[in-house]
Amino acid sequence: xxxxxxxxxxxxxxxxxxxxxxxxxxxxxxxxxxxxxxxxxxxxxxxxxxxxxxxxxxxxxxxxxxxxxxxxxxxxxxxxxxxxxxxxxxxxxxxxxxxxxxxxxxxxxxxxxxxxxxxxxxxxxxxxxxxxxxxxxxxxxxxxxxxxxxxxxxxxxxxxxxxxxxxxxxxxxxxxxxxxxxxxxxxxxxxxxxxxxxxxxxxxxxxxxxxxxxxxxxxxxxxxxxxxxxxxxxxxxxxxxxxxxxxxxxxxxxxxxxxxxxxxxxxxxxxxxxxxxxxxxxxxxxxxxxxxxxxxxxxxxxxxxxxxxxxxxxxxxxxxxxxxxxxxxxxxxxxxxxxxxxxxxxxxxxxxxxxxxxxxxxxxxxxxxxxxxxxxxxxxxxxxxxxxxxxxxxxxxxxxxxxxxxxxxxxxxxxxxxxxxxxxxxxxxxxxxxxxxxxxxxxxxxxxxxxxxxxxxxxxxxxxxxxxxxxxxxxxxxxxxxxxxxxxxxxxxxxxxxxxxxxxxxxxxxxxxxxxxxxxxxxxxxxxxxxxxxxxxxxxxxxxxxxxxxxxxxxxxxxxxxxxxxxxxxxxxxxxxxxxxxxxxxxxxxxxxxxxxxxxxxxxxxxxxxxxxxxxxxxxxxxxxxxxxxxxxxxxxxxxxxxxxxxxxxxxxxxxxxxxxxxxxxxxxxxxxxxxxxxxxxxxxxxxxxxxxxxxxxxxxxxxxxxxxxxxxxxxxxxxxxxxxxxxxxxxxxxxxxxxxxxxxxxxxxxxxxxxxxxxxxxxxxxxxxxxxxxxxxxxxxxxx
Amino acid sequence: xxxxxxxxxxxxxxxxxxxxxxxxxxxxxxxxxxxxxxxxxxxxxx
Numbered sequence: 001x002x003x004x005x006x007x008x009x010x011x012x013x014x015x016x017x018x019x020x021x022x023x024x025x026x027x028x029x030x031x032x033x034x035x036x037x038x039x040x041x042x043x044x045x046x047x048x049x050x051x052x053x054x055x056x057x058x059x060x061x062x063x064x065x066x067x068x069x070x071x072x073x074x075x076x077x078x079x080x081x082x083x084x085x086x087x088x089x090x091x092x093x094x095x096x097x098x099x100x101x102x103x104x105x106x107x108x109x110x111x112x113x114x115x116x117x118x119x120x121x122x123x124x125x126x127x128x129x130x131x132x133x134x135x136x137x138x139x140x141x142x143x144x145x146x147x148x149x150x151x152x153x154x155x156x157x158x159x160x161x162x163x164x165x166x167x168x169x170x171x172x173x174x175x176x177x178x179x180x181x182x183x184x185x186x187x188x189x190x191x192x193x194x195x196x197x198x199x200x201x202x203x204x205x206x207x208x209x210x211x212x213x214x215x216x217x218x219x220x221x222x223x224x225x226x227x228x229x230x231x232x233x234x235x236x237x238x239x240x241x242x243x244x245x246x247x248x249x250x251x252x253x254x255x256x257x258x259x260x261x262x263x264x265x266x267x268x269x270x271x272x273x274x275x276x277x278x279x280x281x282x283x284x285x286x287x288x289x290x291x292x293x294x295x296x297x298x299x300x301x302x303x304x305x306x307x308x309x310x311x312x313x314x315x316x317x318x319x320x321x322x323x324x325x326x327x328x329x330x331x332x333x334x335x336x337x338x339x340x341x342x343x344x345x346x347x348x349x350x351x352x353x354x355x356x357x358x359x360x361x362x363x364x365x366x367x368x369x370x371x372x373x374x375x376x377x378x379x380x381x382x383x384x385x386x387x388x389x390x391x392x393x394x395x396x397x398x399x400x401x402x403x404x405x406x407x408x409x410x411x412x413x414x415x416x417x418x419x420x421x422x423x424x425x426x427x428x429x430x431x432x433x434x435x436x437x438x439x440x441x442x443x444x445x446x447x448x449x450x451x452x453x454x455x456x457x458x459x460x461x462x463x464x465x466x467x468x469x470x471x472x473x474x475x476x477x478x479x480x481x482x483x484x485x486x487x488x489x490x491x492x493x494x495x496x497x498x499x500x501x502x503x504x505x506x507x508x509x510x511x512x513x514x515x516x517x518x519x520x521x522x523x524x525x526x527x528x529x530x531x532x533x534x535x536x537x538x539x540x541x542x543x544x545x546x547x548x549x550x551x552x553x554x555x556x557x558x559x560x561x562x563x564x565x566x567x568x569x570x571x572x573x574x575x576x577x578x579x580x581x582x583x584x585x586x587x588x589x590x591x592x593x594x595x596x597x598x599x600x601x602x603x604x605x606x607x608x609x610x611x612x613x614x615x616x617x618x619x620x621x622x623x624x625x626x627x628x629x630x631x632x633x634x635x636x637x638x639x640x641x642x643x644x645x646x647x648x649x650x651x652x653x654x655x656x657x658x659x660x661x662x663x664x665x666x667x668x669x670x671x672x673x674x675x676x677x678x679x680x681x682x683x684x685x686x687x688x689x690x691x692x693x694x695x696x697x698x699x700x701x702x703x704x705x706x707x708x709x710x711x712x713x714x715x716x717x718x719x720x721x722x723x724x725x726x727x728x729x730x731x732x733x734x735x736x737x738x739x740x741x742x743x744x745x746x747x748x749x750x751x752x753x754x755x756x757x758x759x760x761x762x763x764x765x766x767x768x769x770x771x772x773x774x775x776x777x778x779x780x781x782x783x784x785x
Numbered sequence: 786x787x788x789x790x791x792x793x794x795x796x797x798x799x800x801x802x803x804x805x806x807x808x809x810x811x812x813x814x815x816x817x818x819x820x821x822x823x824x825x826x827x828x829x830x831x
Contacts, residue, residue: 201813201815202815203813203814203815203816255815255816257815508816675816675817675821678817678818678819678820678821679815679816679817679818680818681818682817682818682819683815706813711813711815713806713809713810713811713812713813713819714805714806714807714809714810714812714814714819714822714823715806715807715809715810717806717818717819719802719820719823720818720820743818
């Protein structure tokens with residue numbers, strides 16, 4: 001790990017600057033992909049399989065072609081020659097992983113309801129939708145499998161016949177003498193949890209717009225993507241368009257949550273159709289189409305065992321996952337459950353650690369990264385299991401947590417990584433005091449005594465997560481295909497303003513504000529003198545994009561170091577301008593002081609541009625790029641407390657209060673950090689209480705629209721009560737750790753621990769997420785006999 | 786959201802937090818957890 005530099009909290013970093021992006025968004029001036037129009041453009045329509053699993057016997061596009069406004073229509077077989085390779089999966093976790101071919105349009109079999117089987121192109125969106133209905137596809141329906149455990153059973157229908165199994169891979173991580181520790185344990189608990197399948201539901205649907213210059217073979221793809229740089233590399237591989245001829249632009253993007261951290265069939269299709277027709281091509285999903293074609297999240301079965309002493313000191317953790325991949329491997333499908341592989345001991349000090357995950361194909365929409373990606377699942381398992389251990393020992397869950405916290409940092413953890421910093425007691429102290437924990441426990445006891453049918457439950461989640469993805473060498477070691485670095489460029493323009501090029505690609509996170517704060521602090525510019533450019537491979541050549549709470553912890557640090565490079569070069573030029581030695585020049589926020597005068601950075605930038613009086617060997621221009629490869633992950637942590645009321649007569653769960661204490665390291669912009677936590681908690685609470693994608697046994701998505709898939713409204717939530725503690729990360733000079741996913745990682749466990757806590761005296765020790773009134777009511781009926 | 790808020794305040798210039806939350810329930814937001822939207826309406830209502 002690199003030596004810690006000074007922690008920079010200056011004039012602007014750390015202050016609640018209002019987001020510079022919002023005025024444009026609020027006044028309707030954002031540039032969304034779906035708003036784009038060009039003469040001659042055609043609209044793409046995708047014919048999708050109504051069956052979860054079916055052989056495609058024939059596809060007849062002639063009736064669609066007969067439609068007056070239809071320009072073209074093709075089956076998967078007719079498009080096959082367009083593809084140089086499969087849609088990308090960048091994370092094949094083992095040598096023997098079964099990685100299927102995945103063409104943008106299926107040819108032989110449809111493997112999930114919504115699988116693309118043909119495309120149409122028409123001169124209007126309405127005509128494209130009509131033409132989709134006109135394509136005649138003859139299917140031979142096959143038995144489907146949707147449950148990952150059922151998919152592993154002998155005789156299960158095979159999603160990919162060629163493998164002879166639905167097993168995609170099995171990945172293990174073992175450390176310490178786990179079997180001995182379990183054999184010697186005074187107490188063990190064994191729990192089984194289900195991670196409900198979730199639909200990300202970014203408010204802006206996915207859309208793509210592709211144009212070409214047939215004479216030069218150049219293509220431009222506008223896409224609602226989190227990852228324009230990754231999309232360019234991989235779509236080049238799918239379509240055969242040389243990377244140098246392909247420009248990918250992510251304009252304003254309205255939320256992603258991981259669902260736009262992907263490379264989708266429709267992006268490749270738009271390029272291929274643009275190539276065939278020589279016309280601009282546009283596609284925008286409808287909400288219900290998105291439910292069948294945009295990745296889902298979670299869908300795992302977890303078994304976790306804890307070995308502990310009689311006092312409750314945990315000695316070993318054993319975790320076993322069965323994780324649904326869905327029908328194909330999207331960009332990081334197999335790796336998502338593995339992003340939690342190191343975290344099943346949570347914030348607790350254990351000696352033995354064993355993790356195994358089996359990825360399984362099912363006839364469902366592929367799963368992939370959804371806010372937290374692997375870490376909410378791990379956090380849920382360990383935090384629920386710690387509560388189960390406390391119950392078994394008759395101890396307060398606070399006491400068991402305190403007994404087990406990691407307290408010395410840097411902390412090498414049993415799973416093999418090193419947590420750089422943290423103070424878990426401090427978070428828990430603030431959380432308990434804010435929640436008035438003892439008073440709530442007293443109210444809980446009072447209600448029990450009085451026989452109140454509304455039980456009170458209090459749930460904790462003292463999580464730690466790893467983000468800031470990621471050290472490239474570690475990514476390589478776990479067989480991820482790309483690096484984890486990030487790039488930033490600062491360009492000091494001659495007339496006094498600056499451009500910042502960010503390889504991290506925001507889709508709502510506020511980079512334009514936070515990045516400007518960092519540069520303003522270091523280089524003395526006013527915020528409105530700094531323009532942050534991003535999301536266009538022609539403007540920002542180097543980037544690894546935005547996911548895994550990495551933008552600030554990797555990209556922001558790259559920016560910090562780019563500013564250092566600017567200062568380094570500017571100091572040389574300033575010395576010449578001040579007629580002194582470099583060593584005599586001191587830089588303080590954009591002003592270079594010499595023994596007998598000073599010059600501003602803006603004056604230096606102008607001098608660098610005219611190049612009339614530069615020191616020998618110094619190139620004209622004042623621009624610097626830094627590519628930062630983090631030496632470690634970053635490790636946000638915290639303590640969340642949920643207080644719920646469960647009505648034992650109706651099964652209804654009401655979230656009464658939610659207190660979150662997060663330590664995300666140094667905070668650049670507290671407004672943005674709080675906003676991230678608000679939204680993250682809302683998504684995690686939604687997983688715990690409201691949201692679930694349900695397939696019937698035939699593989700039909702029963703929750704196929706927003707009427708049946710319940711994204712909560714404002715009325716379902718209380719006011720989030722937020723607090724922070726701060727242990728700066730010693731891994732990077734900004735001290736930052738990342739905050740994009742903490743809320744979603746911590747909150748499902750806190751809420752479900754509260755629900756179970758409320759009902760523990762009724763004899764209930766587990767309820768599957770989401771804890772709907774029906775599920776709670778049925779669980780109560782079951783224990784009441 | 787903005788229209789729902791304007792409509793609420795036209796009918797009820799001093800809504801409670803609960804009334805604000807219910808007035809917004811026809812609109813879905815995935816980013817904010819609704820907190821600052823509710824607080825913005827409270828700020829205007831005051």
